[in-house]
Amino acid sequence: MSGAGLRRLTESGVSLWLDDISRSRITGGxxxxxVRTRRITGVTSNPAIFAQALAAGSDYAEQxxxxxxxxxxxxxxxxxxxxxxxxxxxxxxxxxxxxxxGADGLVSIEVxxxxxxxxxxxxxxARELVRAIGRPNxxxxxxxxxxxxxxxxxxxxxxxxxxxxxxxxxxxxRLAAEAHIGGLARAAAAGRSLAGAESVASFFVSRxxxxxxALLDRDGSxxxxxxxxxxxxxxxxxxxxxxxxxxxxxxxxxxxxxxxxRQRLLWASTAVKNPAYGDTRYTDGLIVRNTVNTMPETTLHxxxxxxLTRGPGWDERTYAHARHxxxxxxxxxxxxxxxxxxxxxxxxxxFTASWHRLLDTVxxxxxxxxx
Numbered sequence: 001m002s003g004a005g006l007r008r009l010t011e012s013g014v015s016l017w018l019d020d021i022s023r024s025r026i027t028g029g030x031x032x033x034x035v036r037t038r039r040i041t042g043v044t045s046n047p048a049i050f051a052q053a054l055a056a057g058s059d060y061a062e063q064x065x066x067x068x069x070x071x072x073x074x075x076x077x078x079x080x081x082x083x084x085x086x087x088x089x090x091x092x093x094x095x096x097x098x099x100x101x102g103a104d105g106l107v108s109i110e111v112x113x114x115x116x117x118x119x120x121x122x123x124x125x126a127r128e129l130v131r132a133i134g135r136p137n138x139x140x141x142x143x144x145x146x147x148x149x150x151x152x153x154x155x156x157x158x159x160x161x162x163x164x165x166x167x168x169x170x171x172x173x174r175l176a177a178e179a180h181i182g183g184l185a186r187a188a189a190a191g192r193s194l195a196g197a198e199s200v201a202s203f204f205v206s207r208x209x210x211x212x213x214a215l216l217d218r219d220g221s222x223x224x225x226x227x228x229x230x231x232x233x234x235x236x237x238x239x240x241x242x243x244x245x246x247x248x249x250x251x252x253x254x255x256x257x258x259x260x261x262r263q264r265l266l267w268a269s270t271a272v273k274n275p276a277y278g279d280t281r282y283t284d285g286l287i288v289r290n291t292v293n294t295m296p297e298t299t300l301h302x303x304x305x306x307x308l309t310r311g312p313g314w315d316e317r318t319y320a321h322a323r324h325x326x327x328x329x330x331x332x333x334x335x336x337x338x339x340x341x342x343x344x345x346x347x348x349x350x351f352t353a354s355w356h357r358l359l360d361t362v363x364x365x366x367x368x369x370x371x
Contacts, residue, residue: 013289156183287311
């Protein structure tokens with residue numbers, strides 16, 4: 001698919017974001033090139049991505065030496081490294097942010113995943129990140145746990161843009177929308193402008209198929225095999241249904257008149273993990289207006305080469321088919337609610353492990369430098 005094909009995809013209402021960040025990509029012009037040639041309009045990041053970037057390149061050596069010379073601890077150093085990268089990405093995407101009047105050109109940075117069950121500490125760190133980065137197009141990523149959703153609402157009430165992340169179920173997607181509406185309602189009641197408090201809700205797609213397919217494979221029947229690879233897209237579509245219906249809230253029309261924009265669903269974890277599936281499966285199946293699809297560069301180029309450019313449109317039949325897929329899971333005693341909770345817990349553990357890898361990567365450099 002050519003650049004024109006990607007243009008047609010974005011004209012279908014899908015914003016394309018890059019699920020990757022590194023200093024070499026920012027300073028070397030790679031991100032700007034993707035904005036120019038691949039219609040990238042945003043960036044997502046997480047502790048695992050930063051850990052990979054830090055381990056892979058020497059772009060951080062000079063800053064690490066400066067941090068070591070002043071006696072910075074590992075955690076302080078990690079935050080400074082990450083916020084500098086986010087600030088640089090925000091600068092690259094600022095023209096997109098201005099052109100879209102704040103709807104796109106956004107860059108996400110995640111709070112410490114160890115704070116997932118502490119809403120007050122999460123909000124405090126969100127404030128500090130926004131202050132440290134000092135750019136209007138930053139989004140703070142907050143896991144959509146129970147405590148995290150309270151923090152999402154609190155941040156939006158203060159005018160802080162939020163990416164509610166690690167969502168694996170329609171229920172969580174609806175709760176993320178409700179947190180968005182509630183936070184903006186509080187902001188409006190306090191007389192705060194609603195412009196700039198952008199929000200997305202990140203629904204993780206491929207991990208659902210990985211978990212469910214393993215259970216279907218264990219069953220081994222022909223019926224189970226026929227359902228492999230169907231649940232993630234069905235779950236995403238039901239999340240879209242519930243998320244959209246949340247905006248029937250009677251408070252929303254007044255908020256919209258005051259300048260609020262709907263929180264968008266962001267399709268995350270879109271790299272295909274099963275080589276038996278097409279490499280554009282989680283983009284082709286999720287073309288729906290007013291959503292975001294964030295993907296690593298390999299997936300982006302696959303979509304550019306041979307992905308679909310238009311979806312068939314979603315209606316009640318789309319949601320009814322998704323519900324049928326979910327009903328079929330009962331034949332195999334598969335609880336999709338339990339799987340969603342397991343994936344949320346596992347995602348937090350993985351991000352926490354990546355955070356510790358960051359600290360472990362940085363600490364020896366700091367300790368070994370002359371003071």
